Amino acid sequence: MATTMSVSVTVNGAEYTADVEPRMLLVHLLRDELGLTGTHIGCDTTHCGACTILLNGTPIKSCTMFAVQADGQALTTVEGLTSNGELSPIQEAFKEEHGLQCGYCTPGMMLTGTALLESSPEPSEAEIRMAISGNLCRCTGYQNIVHAIQSAARTMAENGTGTGGDAGSGSGASEGGEE
Amino acid sequence: MSTPQELGGLGCSVKRKEDARFIRGQGRYVDDVKLPNMVYLELVRSPFAHARIGSIDTSAALEIPGVLAVITGEDLAAANLSWMPTLSHDQQMVLATGKVLFQGQEVAAVVGETRFAAADGAAAVRIDYEGASRSRGPPHGFGRQCAGPPRGSRGKDESHLPLGIR
Numbered sequence: 117m118a119t120t121m122s123v124s125v126t127v128n129g130a131e132y133t134a135d136v137e138p139r140m141l142l143v144h145l146l147r148d149e150l151g152l153t154g155t156h157i158g159c160d161t162t163h164c165g166a167c168t169i170l171l172n173g174t175p176i177k178s179c180t181m182f183a184v185q186a187d188g189q190a191l192t193t194v195e196g197l198t199s200n201g202e203l204s205p206i207q208e209a210f211k212e213e214h215g216l217q218c219g220y221c222t223p224g225m226m227l228t229g230t231a232l233l234e235s236s237p238e239p240s241e242a243e244i245r246m247a248i249s250g251n252l253c254r255c256t257g258y259q260n261i262v263h264a265i266q267s268a269a270r271t272m273a274e275n276g277t278g279t280g281g282d283a284g285s286g287s288g289a290s291e292g293g294e295e
Numbered sequence: 296m297s298t299p300q301e302l303g304g305l306g307c308s309v310k311r312k313e314d315a316r317f318i319r320g321q322g323r324y325v326d327d328v329k330l331p332n333m334v335y336l337e338l339v340r341s342p343f344a345h346a347r348i349g350s351i352d353t354s355a356a357l358e359i360p361g362v363l364a365v366i367t368g369e370d371l372a373a374a375n376l377s378w379m380p381t382l383s384h385d386q387q388m389v390l391a392t393g394k395v396l397f398q399g400q401e402v403a404a405v406v407g408e409t410r411f412a413a414a415d416g417a418a419a420v421r422i423d424y425e426g427a428s429r430s431r432g433p434p435h436g437f438g439r440q441c442a443g444p445p446r447g448s449r450g451k452d453e454s455h456l457p458l459g460i461r
Contacts, residue, residue, distance in 0.1 A: 137411055144410070153327035154320015194320035207318045211310070219317030220324065 123187045127152065128196025128281075136183050143167045145183035146193060154194040154223050158252070165251030168224030169193050175231045177250070194223035197230065197281045204280035206230050206268040215264030217255035224251045229265040230279045238269055334363060337413035339403040339420045341395035348394060348402065349423035356405060356419040361412025365420060366404045368392035395424070 120135040127150060134149045146152045146169070158166030160179055167179040170192035197204045206229050209215065216222040225248060232239055232247040239247070244265050245258075253261065272278065298304030316322055353365035368390035371377040378386045391402045403420050407413030 139411065147327075152320070153324075154322075156324065157326060194318075198319060203318065210318050211314045214311070216314060216317055219313070219322050222317055223320050226318065 121184050123184050125183075125186050125188070126190040128192060134183075138182065138184055140183045141179055142169075142181040142183045142186050143178035145186075146178060146191075149183075152193050152195055156220055156223060158220065163252065164221070165224045165228070165248075166221055168227050168251060170227055170231055173231060173234060175228045175250075192227065192230075192281065194226060197226060199280050202280070204230070205271045205275075205277065206233065206265065206279060209264040209268035209271065210261075213260050213264040213267050215257065215260045217257050221251055221253045221255075225253070225261055229261075229268065230281070232265065233269055233272060233279050237272060239265070241266070335407050335410045335413040337405045337407065337410070337417040338401045339405065339417045339422070341391065341398060341400045341402050341424070343395060343424055343427040344398045346395050346424035346427035348391060349425045351403060351423075352421040353403070355421065356416040359412060359415050359419060361408040362405060362416035363408060364406040365416060366390065366406070368402070 119138075121138050122133060122135055123145070124131065124133045125145075126132075127146070132150055134145060136145060136149065140149075143155055143157055146155050147157070155169055155178060156166040157179055158164035162177050162180045165177060167177050168175050169178045170176070171181075171186065172190050173192070197207055203211070206226050210222060210226060215225070228248055228251050229244075232244065236243060241262060244262050248258075248261065248265075268279075298307065300307050303309060313322075348368075351367050351369075353367070356362055356365045368377050368388065369392060371390055372392050377389055377392050379389050380386050388396075389401070390404060391400050395402060402422060403417070405413050405416035405420065407416055
């Protein structure tokens, strides 16, 4: 039978080590081994983006990466968006702007939005739509998803805060202070 | 017309109660449910659009550690479970018996203790197809000997093909 390999990852600031088969997908490591079921599987083919997480701050589709490829990397999942139980600006905005219906695409949408606002704090609507073009919403709530990301950008600008979260995705931690 | 905001009636924005768990990744979808002794299912699908099923050899699959069962259409037929009703009021095969009618049709199901055991088992199921042919779409299949709709049903082709194809 198949051999296993050891993989160590930092997920939302916490370190995990697991022995997994080399063919195990990263999304299955998160969901089955670590119990982080907030990351969803929609299509298994990289189309839908439901499994989007951040790898060292960059959005990736975790159904299209092997768990062992993430060895030594820092991951952020939807469970890491809150900070001490407080919602991040983007989580708050999705709630306020009715940016979700069934909620299945929502973790991926919020992580993609988080990464966008890290690199581009004041994105245009076109930039937002381009950023989420790899995330499908079957409820077709795109309009309000765009509104939510715009709203989060405004909140961050007003409060002078970053995208938040326990994960400490790196670039966001030192931002802020500017009005 | 609207009611006062504090009453939250007509014309008032209402916050959804379910959002709190969804935006924290704490929804509980079917795929998230994990119960004791839960096992995995992997389907073996037909590579052909139309072919007779000659034989199905499940012995190699059953020898793979962690494979619990390999189920075929004949197994279901023996239990009178090989056809199921659909939402469009016809019926379809659960697992193919006799012949396959479209590419990707489910032919066998492998149950494993892990997703890997189930996948390995599915890869080890040996199926001999006879008279395999591929339909390249309605214009090619039309007027020739087609697979035909499932018995006792109108079938999908009747509601789709007559429109615009001559």
